[in-house]
Amino acid sequence: MEHLDDLRSSGGSQRKPAIRPTGRGIATEQGNRTAGNYLRIGALVRVAHRDILSAMKTTLALTLTLSCAALAHAAEPTPNKAVDTSFLKKFAETRRFMLGRPQNPKIAPDGKTVLFLRAEADKPTLKLFEFDVATAQAKELLSPESLLRGGTENLTPEEKARRERMRLSAGGFADFHFDKDGKNVLLPLSGKLFVYERATGKTTQLKTGEGGSIVDPKWSPDGKKVAYVRGFDVFVCDLATNTETAVTKGGTAIKTHGLAEFVAQEEMGRFTGYWWAPDGKHIAYEEADHTGVETWFVADPFKPDTKPAEQFYPRPGKKNVSARLGVVSVDGGETVWLDWDHKTYEYLTAVRWDEFVPLTLQVQSRKQQKLLLLAADTKTGKTKKLFEEKDAAWINLTPETPKFNSALGGFVWLGADADGESEIQHRNADGVLNNVLVPAKRRPEAVVSVYSSRADTFVIYAGSTDPTQRHIYRHKTPSLLVNPESDKDTALTTEPGTHTAVFGKSGGPYVITSTTTSAMPKSFVFGRDSAKLGELPSVASEPEIKPDVTVLRIGEEPGYYAAIVRPRNFDPKKKYPVIVDVYGGPKHLHVVQAMRNWLVPQWLADQGFIVVAVDNRGTPGRGREWERSIYQKFGTVPLEDQVKGLNLLCAKFPELDKDRVGIVGWSFGGYMAANGVLRAPEVFKAAVAGAPVTDWEDYDTHYTERYMGLLPESRKQYDDASLLPLAKDLKRPLLLVHGTADDNVYYRHTLKLSNALFRAGRDFESLPLPGVTHMYTSDPVVMERLWAKTATFFKSHLGEPK
Structure with missing residues (x-):
């Protein structure tokens, strides 16, 4: 699951775990709506998404019945002036002002240079650059355009999905790899592999076979070969002859070789499914058997002529992928399968194969309360337990x-x-x-x-x-x-x-990238003695907004860390409506001292609000008891703390109008926002819930079961955390926003809550984003307009400063 700050500030760099809506808005609620983008739901609104719904085997069948006249008639409670979206437009076009900043720096093996990726300030295409440590000068080495020779970059559906998992939004070079000596650089691009010879500037395209996309390329330890996955098998290309050899055979979409399965990429932080032996003669690879795993479909109702995308999606209590780890010669041959108690430890979470030591692997129980570190004999397949960790709630992975x-x-x-x-x-x-x-x-x-x-x-x-x-x-x-x-x-x-x-x-040297509440990220190069040698140059646009954010600790021990963002034209004589900017889920700290996290909240505050944020129990960095407090209590503990934190802020700062509070969030934050107006309508008077999980039985196994337990034994806890039974209690304005192509938190979640609300006779609003995935920030227009829609929604229901 993903948090808003990850998506709002990623700018094409590699991820971590939900997000919040961003966008320039509809100028007024009456003047600029379109039937394709916005629906006001009152007594009856039905949205036609039968392709998605039949694929998901759901019984929902909402039919569009509103005419343009009806849409125009569905005015908001309070008319609003058009908001100024010039900042949002710039924010969106520059990918949150991250375009043009150095990304993914890597130190050359000889320590003399640092290579990094960087786009132009106004073009989301990453190029390769080199920083000379001795002179502190940087230069461009290679552009995607030069390799494609005027052609366009084409990504296969598999590569698009992989980039989605890695939170990569920019095009061009997604990554690069030094060989052993740093003399050559391997670059994947548009389904092809290129080797760049640094001394001469010559680039060679590797001759790979036909069929299947090429992903996850890696140098052999001696730099003489390159391995990669093509289709569903592992291959090796010998650079001396530029010929390809199959290392594994028989891989299929059901039983893949060398590929990390969905939950490994999405929840474990493991994006690879194979590992070179230190001697370069063998490869360890994962076989992921998806037999019996549920298949879900993502159809795009905006493009009904396009076949739905299929995805194996394991849900709580359902069948998981069966993973095993094998070792095979790079010349092919029989695989030696490693042996461990797969029934008890069904997750393969991490693998390492370092020089002079045995191959090690981490395996985890399905409840995620036990983790084993094993050492393997790759000749016999036998494994030896090095040690085991246990926790009564869950174990955090450290890959x-x-x-x-x-x-x-x-x-x-x-x-x-x-x-x-x-x-x-x-x-x-x-x-x-x-x-x-x-x-x-x-x-x-x-x-x-x-x-x-x-x-x-x-x-x-x-x-x-x-x-x-x-x-x-x-x-x-x-x-x-x-x-x-x-x-x-x-x-x-x-x-x-x-x-x-x-x-x-x-x-040494090393690179440190720093951001503060008053500065966007900057990357500096230091020597072994910690002397600053220079800065990796940025060409990024700098935001004209400087957030007025106060980060503080409130309440008695242990207290809460919170942030408050006032409008730049703040009038201390007035009381302001409050917007709670929430995430609230595990693995993510929302209240951090980083300028880029507060740019959109500052814009939102400038529209006539005070924006606040609180990190509740369950967030990291406060110790085990604090973090594990939410175990099997998603629906209650985080919301209780948000309310307590809000009350403390309102008591401390009289300019906060506690009678006019809205709440906004995305993914887990979307769940929190909807949960807020459903469970605490006396506190939260309006909510914007983006891509919310509404029923935890419909999220993936590894994330959900870690915090909620297994089904059917934890049935009550799942029911207590679900939003569906609460639909009948909705009393406050609620705007649901969701991308129809979301394959992380499926659009099904919003449809299920919409159905429950409609059948209970509750009024609400729904904004489907056609063809948009969970990482909605990849579309600048959506990002721009969605934040403006958020501002006008809250203005309508919370009013102006008084």
Whole structure:
């Protein structure tokens, strides 16, 4: 599931987990509606989507019965002046002002250069650039246009779906890969593979076979071959002869080889399904057997002549993919299948195959309360348990670990202490805990890199004791091994904000990308001694709006982190209607010190509102008890905290009119928005719910069962969290927004709630977005107009400042 900030600020870069609507609006509710985009639902509104509904085997059959005259007659309660959408237009066209900023930086193996992707400020096509560490100068290396020789980029449906999973919205180069020495760069583009020779600037297209899209290319460890998945099998291309060889055979759409299944990509953060052996002679690959898994269909009612797209979509209590891991020679031959207790541990969550150590794999129980780290004998297929983690609620995956290091011995692991709190551990090669490197009190959240220099080994990690920030630290292992209570970690970032880092193998140079409440992301290059060497140049447009956001902690311990955004022409003598900008779900912090997160809320505030946000229990960064408080309580705990946080803000800031509060969110935030007006109409007087999950039985297994438990044993908890039984209680204005081509939170969710509301005789509004997926921000026009629609909706129902 995805959060609004991910989509609102992604700009084509690779993701993480729901979002909120964005867009320029319909100028007035009466003047610019169209039957294709907007429907006012009163006593009877029916929307024709029979293609989708029959494919989903649902009984809904809504028929369009409103005429243009009826649409014009369906005026909002209060007429509104047209909102100024010039900022939204710029925001949308620049992909949230992220076009033109460096993306996906990678350090060359020799440490002399940094390669990165960047688009123009007004064109969403990523090109390849090089930054010279010695001179701090950057230059363009390659453009997609030069490789396609004037042709257009064509993506197969499979590649489009993969990019959707990775939250990539820009075109051009989606990724690139250095070979072992960094002399050559592998670039996938438009279903083709190219090798760029850096010394000469020569580019060679690899000769791949016909049939099936080419995805997930990887260099062999020696740089002499390239592996990839074509169709449903793994292939290898030998660069010396430019010829292709099949590594696996017999792959089908039902039983794929080398591809990560849907929930692995969407929920586990695993986008690959095969791994090179360190010697380059073998490949480990996943066989994902979809037999018995439900097939769902996504039809586009806007294009009834187009065949519906099929997707295997496992739902709670239903059949999951059966995954197994095999090892095969790159020359082909028999596969050695690795053995583990598949019945107990049916999820394959992560695989690593590093030099000088056995292949390791992480497997997880379906309840996600047990995780095993296994070491495999790839000749016999036998596996050995290194250690197991357990949690009474759920285990958070850490696919970036284990990180093996020969100098340190064993590996570094982001695991849990006796109380279930996250800590960074040093474990021996046999899995036995050797020492705690970074204790839980530091709130580590990710291991970025582990490297050795001379006699020392360093662990680079991300985390913060303040969940509104994210900092990068360098931990020198001997210091803590001698005195675990010492406080000698070096902070590589200190400015309040959120920071990410990319390190080379030897620890330098490295790139840190930083954003604060007053600045958009900037990427700086540092030497091993942490001296700043230069900045990866940006050509992005800068937003003319500077958010007036206050981030604060409210309430008695443990309290809530909250944000308040006032209009730039704020009048302290007036009371303002309030909009709660909500996500509220797990795995995502909404209240963070990052300017890009508050641009649209600032625009919304400028329309005559005060926008607030609260991070409730269930969000990360506050410890196990806080995070696990929502286990099997999606419908109650997050909403209780949103209400408490709102009341605290209203008590502290008298300019907030607590009698005029709206709520808006997308995905889990859409669920929260609809839940708010249904369960707490005395608090929330209007809601815009984008792509809401309305019935948790219709979301995917790995996400839903992690937090809600299994069916049928958790039947009551699922029923309690569903919005459908609450439809009869709707008393407040509700606008439902959903992309009809959404294959994450299916359009079915909004249709089911619409049906329940209609049958209960409740008034509501529905805005279907034809052909739009869950990542609606890929369409600038939709993004622009949807936010303006949101503003006019709230103006109609909450009024102006008084």
